[in-house]
Amino acid sequence: MKKPKPLVEIFAELLDPYGTPPEFLQELRGVLHEAAKRAGWRPPSAQEQLRQHAAARGRKIQRGHDLAHRRLLTASFFKQLPRRLQSKHGSLATAQAIIRRxxxxxxxxxxxxxxxxxxxxxxxxxLRETGNFFI
Incomplete structure (x- = not known):
């Protein structure tokens, strides 16, 4: 049994001979937009997109602050750990001791x-690889 071609391949074959979008595609685009509007779809507003971009920037900044804060605390508490835990820097017990503190x-x-x-x-x-905080 032969699988049907994906819709993308069919359109790619139709559009292959054209260097620029033909006139019928411009009309098709307008028809699709009108059909979407009638179906209740609405294009995303610029205000919503700006709000989402601002929120994404805020989350990125917050992640950076969290990372820096956590690394400072980790470096500080790592130096206070007993030598046996400092020598096993990648162990579960070392990480759990730092989290507990x-x-x-x-x-x-x-x-x-x-x-x-x-x-x-x-x-x-x-911190060990970069040599920061002399760990």
């Missing part, structure tokens, strides 16, 4: 950065 801080005035064992281990690895 971070959780004990008063977080009522400041936003606590999101953290997991994997993020703490990655932070320690990053």
């Amino acid at each position: 971070i959780e004990e801080l008063p977080w009522d005035k400041v936003r606590k950065p999101p953290m997991t064992v994997r993020t703490i281990q990655a932070d320690i690895q990053f």
